[in-house]
Amino acid sequence: xxxxxxxxxxxxxxxxxxxxxxxxxxxxxxxxxxxxxxxxxxxxxxxxxxxxxxxxxxxxxxxxxxxxxxxxxxxxxxxxxxxxxxxxxxxxxxxxxxxxxxxxxxxxxxxxxxxxxxxxxxxxxxxxxxxxxxxxxxxxxxxxxxxxxxxxxxxxxxxxxxxxxxxxxxxxxxxxxxxxxxxxxxxxxxxxxxxxxxxxxxxxxxxxxxxxxxxxxxxxx
Amino acid sequence: xxxxxxxxxxxxxxxxxxxxxxxxxxxxxxxxxxxxxxxxxxxxxxxxxxxxxxxxxxxxxxxxxxxxxxxxxxxxxxxxxxxxxxxxxxxxxxxxxxxxxxxxxxxxxxxxxxxxxxxxxxxxxxxxxxxxxxxxxxxxxxxxxxxxxxxxxxxxxxxxxxxxxxxxxxxxxxxxxxxx
Numbered sequence: 001x002x003x004x005x006x007x008x009x010x011x012x013x014x015x016x017x018x019x020x021x022x023x024x025x026x027x028x029x030x031x032x033x034x035x036x037x038x039x040x041x042x043x044x045x046x047x048x049x050x051x052x053x054x055x056x057x058x059x060x061x062x063x064x065x066x067x068x069x070x071x072x073x074x075x076x077x078x079x080x081x082x083x084x085x086x087x088x089x090x091x092x093x094x095x096x097x098x099x100x101x102x103x104x105x106x107x108x109x110x111x112x113x114x115x116x117x118x119x120x121x122x123x124x125x126x127x128x129x130x131x132x133x134x135x136x137x138x139x140x141x142x143x144x145x146x147x148x149x150x151x152x153x154x155x156x157x158x159x160x161x162x163x164x165x166x167x168x169x170x171x172x173x174x175x176x177x178x179x180x181x182x183x184x185x186x187x188x189x190x191x192x193x194x195x196x197x198x199x200x201x202x203x204x205x206x207x208x209x210x211x212x213x214x215x216x217x218x219x220x221x
Numbered sequence: 222x223x224x225x226x227x228x229x230x231x232x233x234x235x236x237x238x239x240x241x242x243x244x245x246x247x248x249x250x251x252x253x254x255x256x257x258x259x260x261x262x263x264x265x266x267x268x269x270x271x272x273x274x275x276x277x278x279x280x281x282x283x284x285x286x287x288x289x290x291x292x293x294x295x296x297x298x299x300x301x302x303x304x305x306x307x308x309x310x311x312x313x314x315x316x317x318x319x320x321x322x323x324x325x326x327x328x329x330x331x332x333x334x335x336x337x338x339x340x341x342x343x344x345x346x347x348x349x350x351x352x353x354x355x356x357x358x359x360x361x362x363x364x365x366x367x368x369x370x371x372x373x374x375x376x377x378x379x380x381x382x383x384x385x386x387x388x389x390x391x392x393x394x395x396x397x398x399x400x401x
Binding site: 175179180181182183184185190193197200203204207211218219221 | 222223224225227228231232234235236237238239240241242243244245246247248249268
């Protein structure tokens with residue numbers, strides 16, 4: 001509408017676009033021009049609506065994507081927790097297994113050391129025994145002249161010496177120590193018994209070795 | 222082999238760490254000290270499988286009780302021979318003490334020869350045989366078992382599947398009793 005030649009302006013704003021309709025002095029040309037502008041505006045509005053719809057769709061799509069990603073992240077967090085647990089378990093299992101392995105190795109080493117020490121002891125005893133000599137003195141002729149059972153006693157002394165030497169040198173039936181005599185004890189035999197007992201004491205090295213070879217060990221007195 | 226106290230001392234020291242698997246002491250004419258030496262060796266030697274005392278009188282019941290206790294708790298003993306040792310103690314009572322289940326389930330062979338064992342009509346031996354312990358050898362020669370004992374022992378053998386050797390020779394059996 002115009003009033004006294006003044007130009008009346010109508011403003012339509014939307015989506016940042018601005019269209020002005022001038023009512024003064026334009027006539028049909030002005031209407032035609034306004035229609036074109038309206039069409040342009042509608043087109044712009046349609047474009048804006050379309051843009052808006054697209055943006056909304058994008059937004060919804062983004063929200064869906066975010067939601068899915070959140071779900072996936074949650075799942076990943078669960079997997080991470082599980083992996084951490086697995087890691088912890090593996091770590092403790094590794095530590096435990098490594099401790100067990102260490103103990104097992106230490107045990108094996110301990111046994112090997114004991115075995116080696118035993119062998120060293122055995123060989124030392126063997127070496128010592130190479131120098132060893134039966135030291136109990138033989139009884140005098142006078143003793144035998146006055147002895148009631150000279151043959152039995154001589155037999156016993158021969159046997160105890162033989163037995164003692166076998167224990168020292170590791171000869172004879174290794175593992176079997178047998179003394180058998182039917183005669184009364186005589187104090188003169190004591191040095192021979194001492195030799196026998198000393199040999200018996202160190203004989204444990206032979207017995208341990210014999211045991212390792214599965215041999216029997218017998219003491220008959 | 223006579224073993225006086227001074228020799229026992231030497232042997233006890235020598236055998237402290239020398240461990241035989243089988244040991245028998247026969248006719249050593251030793252007293253309490255010798256018995257203690259033998260029992261100490263049984264106690265300390267955990268490798269011992271066979272332990273024998275022959276003609277070495279055990280005069281005290283407490284020594285028998287110790288022997289039984291040691292056999293009960295020993296980790297490896299399987300063969301026990303106590304022959305001609307129950308001189309002044311009642312052989313049959315000693316047999317009953319030794320042949321209890323807990324010992325007999327452990328032993329593979331038991332020899333109680335020449336121990337003056339007289340059942341007096343009691344059925345302990347036959348009951349033991351019926352119980353079917355793992356014992357595979359039982360030697361009771363030279364005791365005072367009679368025809369009645371032989372009969373009930375023979376009956377008990379029907380129920381035993383482990384005993385492979387039973388020697389009851391040199392007892393008081395008559396021909397009528399069908400002794401072995």
